[in-house]
Amino acid sequence: MSHDHDHDHHHDNELDPMAARVRALETILTQKGLIDPAAIDVIVDTYETKVGPRNGARVVAKAWSDPEFAEWLKRDATAAIASLGYTGRQGEHMQAVFNTPDQHNMVVCTLCSCYPWSVLGLPPVWYKSPPYRSRAVIDPRGVLAEFGVTLPDETKIRVWDSTAELRYLVVPMRPAGTEGWSEEDLADLVTRDSMIGTGLAREAA
Amino acid sequence: MNGPQDLGGQMGFGPVAPEKDEPYFHAEWEKRALGVTLSAGAMGHWNIDESRHARESLHPADYYASSYYEIWIKALETLLKRHGFVTQDELLVGKSLGGNARAKRVLQAEDVPAVLARGGPCNRPVGADARFKAGDRVRTKNFNPEGHTRLPRYARDKVGVIDVVREGFVFPDTNAHGRGENPQWVYTVVFESREIWGEGADPTLAVSIDAWESYLEPA
Numbered sequence: 001m002s003h004d005h006d007h008d009h010h011h012d013n014e015l016d017p018m019a020a021r022v023r024a025l026e027t028i029l030t031q032k033g034l035i036d037p038a039a040i041d042v043i044v045d046t047y048e049t050k051v052g053p054r055n056g057a058r059v060v061a062k063a064w065s066d067p068e069f070a071e072w073l074k075r076d077a078t079a080a081i082a083s084l085g086y087t088g089r090q091g092e093h094m095q096a097v098f099n100t101p102d103q104h105n106m107v108v109c110t111l112c113s114c115y116p117w118s119v120l121g122l123p124p125v126w127y128k129s130p131p132y133r134s135r136a137v138i139d140p141r142g143v144l145a146e147f148g149v150t151l152p153d154e155t156k157i158r159v160w161d162s163t164a165e166l167r168y169l170v171v172p173m174r175p176a177g178t179e180g181w182s183e184e185d186l187a188d189l190v191t192r193d194s195m196i197g198t199g200l201a202r203e204a205a
Numbered sequence: 206m207n208g209p210q211d212l213g214g215q216m217g218f219g220p221v222a223p224e225k226d227e228p229y230f231h232a233e234w235e236k237r238a239l240g241v242t243l244s245a246g247a248m249g250h251w252n253i254d255e256s257r258h259a260r261e262s263l264h265p266a267d268y269y270a271s272s273y274y275e276i277w278i279k280a281l282e283t284l285l286k287r288h289g290f291v292t293q294d295e296l297l298v299g300k301s302l303g304g305n306a307r308a309k310r311v312l313q314a315e316d317v318p319a320v321l322a323r324g325g326p327c328n329r330p331v332g333a334d335a336r337f338k339a340g341d342r343v344r345t346k347n348f349n350p351e352g353h354t355r356l357p358r359y360a361r362d363k364v365g366v367i368d369v370v371r372e373g374f375v376f377p378d379t380n381a382h383g384r385g386e387n388p389q390w391v392y393t394v395v396f397e398s399r400e401i402w403g404e405g406a407d408p409t410l411a412v413s414i415d416a417w418e419s420y421l422e423p424a
Binding site for chain 1: 210211212221222223224227229230232233236237238239241244245248257274275285290291295299300301306308312313314316317318321322323324325326327328356357359360371374375391395402406407409410411412414415417
């Protein structure tokens with residue numbers, strides 16, 4: 001949250017070009033009364049400390065534990081996820097896609113960086129970058145190999161390109177040997193990448 | 206537009222480079238870039254489609270050489286200039302040179318949690334029944350508009366199957382250009398990999414897109 005509000009310009013010479021460019025924009029808009037720098041602090045704090053993949057992990061853990069919730073999540077993910085308190089920006093229209101032994105799901109946005117912020121937080125750099133966006137739709141197995149994931153040859157892969165305003169959450173398969181686990185413990189097995197489809201849930205230790 | 210953003214199936218970008226324990230931000234300025242972009246968007250003078258179009262309108266060489274927050278900031282400068290909130294001179298000197306631009310809304314710190322929690326739903330009622338139903342075979346159109354579109358090049362003029370009928374959504378192709386929301390039905394359309402990638406395609410792969418109704422014709 002700490003932020004230097006000193007806009008004294010001789011300091012800008014010490015900034016790298018992008019830092020200076022962003023500082024200039026923030027300064028101009030603040031001077032004109034168009035933005036509130038304190039609002040920026042709150043936005044940053046929200047996505048650094050409040051909204052992140054732990055949200056999605058709780059959704060997945062609940063779906064693993066509660067068949068009724070899983071059914072709801074399948075039918076109306078937006079409502080089911082909202083019932084846990086996760087709503088809002090880039091999560092307005094959700095669809096959960098469930099991995100099975102026959103089908104692995106993977107999510108990409110080839111056109112920009114659409115990502116379910118409300119359950120996963122801000123996307124990682126690789127998700128927004130050309131290597132992933134270009135190859136996920138043509139060579140998902142090659143991409144998975146770079147994440148250390150190898151699927152059986154016969155497993156079908158479904159890649160969901162988020163070209164509209166639907167945001168996809170992959171529900172990975174529940175790891176073996178976790179019968180009777182609490183939702184809290186199960187959530188620890190749910191990685192961010194497993195909810196994008198570039199990873200699998202962690203195995204039970 | 207057939208711009209640098211339309212990446213599906215392009216080659217030559219090298220391997221994906223996952224970063225272990227990746228931080229949310231890689232520099233302090235990225236935090237401010239996120240916050241300035243969301244705050245400026247909250248003024249309410251442009252929509253997400255115009256914003257996406259500003260990003261994809263960067264010169265391809267610039268787009269590919271820029272990190273994602275750099276792309277955001279460059280596009281934000283374009284939007285702010287286009288809508289009369291800043292001038293090029295102001296960007297050069299890094300301070301306000303006056304003017305009386307007024308925003309419809311100014312996002313205040315205390316309102317941020319509610320605004321983020323509300324988001325910006327894009328579903329809208331459509332005045333007509335959906336033209337297609339699940340299981341229908343459809344062909345995507347072949348078009349190359351100079352303006353914004355969300356039909357990727359790799360999925361043009363391809364035959365697929367309607368997987369899910371969604372609901373009415375704002376139509377980005379007009380909304381990005383101030384020509385109205387014109388909501389249309391959206392469908393998840395699934396394609397076999399061979400239909401898209403032809404010879405040598407991974408036979409276990411199927412790819413889906415979410416397509417607005419006007420992108421589709423019966424097949």
